[in-house]
Amino acid sequence: MGGLIGLGAPRPSMRLRTDGHIVTKDGGADHTEAMSALAARRLPGLDEADGYVLKGRSPSCGLFRLPRYASDRPGERTDDQPVDREGRDVFAALLVETLPDLPVEENGRLNDPVLREHFIERLFAQARLRALFTADWQPRDLVDFHARHKMQLLAHAPDE
Template sequence: MAGEHGCGRPRVAVSRCLLGEPVRHNGNHSRARYLTDELAPFVDWVPICPEMEIGLGTPRESLRLVRSPGGPRLVGRGSGLDHTPAMTALAAERSAGLDADGYVFKSKSPSCGIHGIPLYAGEASLDRHNRGLFAGAVIDDHPLLPVEDEGRLNDAVLREAFTERIFAHARLRELLRSDWRPRDLVDFQSRHKMQLLAHSTEGYRETGRVAAGAGTRPRAELAEAYETAFRTALAVRSTVGRNVNVLQHCLGMLGNELDPVRRADLAEVIASYAVRRVALSVPIALLRHHARSEAATYVQNQTYFLPYPDELGLRNHVVG
């Protein structure tokens, strides 16, 4: 099928312990099997352990965030040593040179956690609404970068959303680093229309508006504007309702390719997905099957049908 994920292999930054490396404070690892067993064959990892990179070694004393007038400090639990300057400098360096389509952080880490990190005053925990010092700096610098932690990736919906975004980012990165021409950007937009529409009607329109200006704007300005619009659109979570809208659009575009019986069958399956009786993979598979004729080339070419490798099986869950 022409609209395969194929072009673009994601580069994914990841906490080293999640790949099974024994770099945690206790000398152990936190291997995440979705990453190492399922996703690994399809991505290139950029492993990072900020605590090791500032020279703490392993095993080491655990760290925590401590309240201070100038903002949270990262200190050793037992020694009270302040590692904030070193970690802040490393975060700035790593963030500035980050070349990745997504990032998977270690959960519950005062360095790498993306949510729920406790802030202490003495031995009292004041709140649990903080990010790790390193992760927070990276996220602030790259607000449109897909980020998750290994705990949240256990949720089927979040796992699918993250994976879809990193493959889309990789395709765009590959295009913009090539010797692309304005028509290539227009073609890229055309192939991604239904995928964008499944996320954001506004984003679908904005990316289309920017792409329509290809050839009339300076190359660098056009690339920056499109990249921002594209990433912003995909950052909006897709919903059952938006997917139903796209499925119905695609069904309509098949036109005379379907006889009344097959059209009715497809409409029934889409309706079943709308009321959460079947997984998204069911209407997707049927539409892909019926879009194989030459007359249905536009539908075939939509990345919506295969936004990442089929082997990952990420659309097989029924949304609750």
């Protein structure tokens, strides 16, 4: 994503701060606004996507457990160690907020066979559901879809 906001390659190391800002490691440049603008441009076109894979452990597009560093607030550590590992990048956060039903995963997590199978399962179901709703469908078509995916739906939302 760094290249999409005008950063060259190689780009300076970036960090996610506890206040949600994405800054260069030396703190000299804040790229949060550029990343938010990129998300605003890219997200409307993703409503036709069946899924999205993000680059894991990246402060510019990480989805899970990104290290967050102090934001110079009183009481926060100011050393070079992360405060926690609870971060999510600006683009990833806006993606899952805007399209909560879209299957989204990090590339490295797809090496886990269970997570990969779950993601692919959701991709195909999403594609079939999108195809259903873009066609001239009838209520019986939705009932057929539900019957076809009943076990998958129960496996992922047993209380519903």
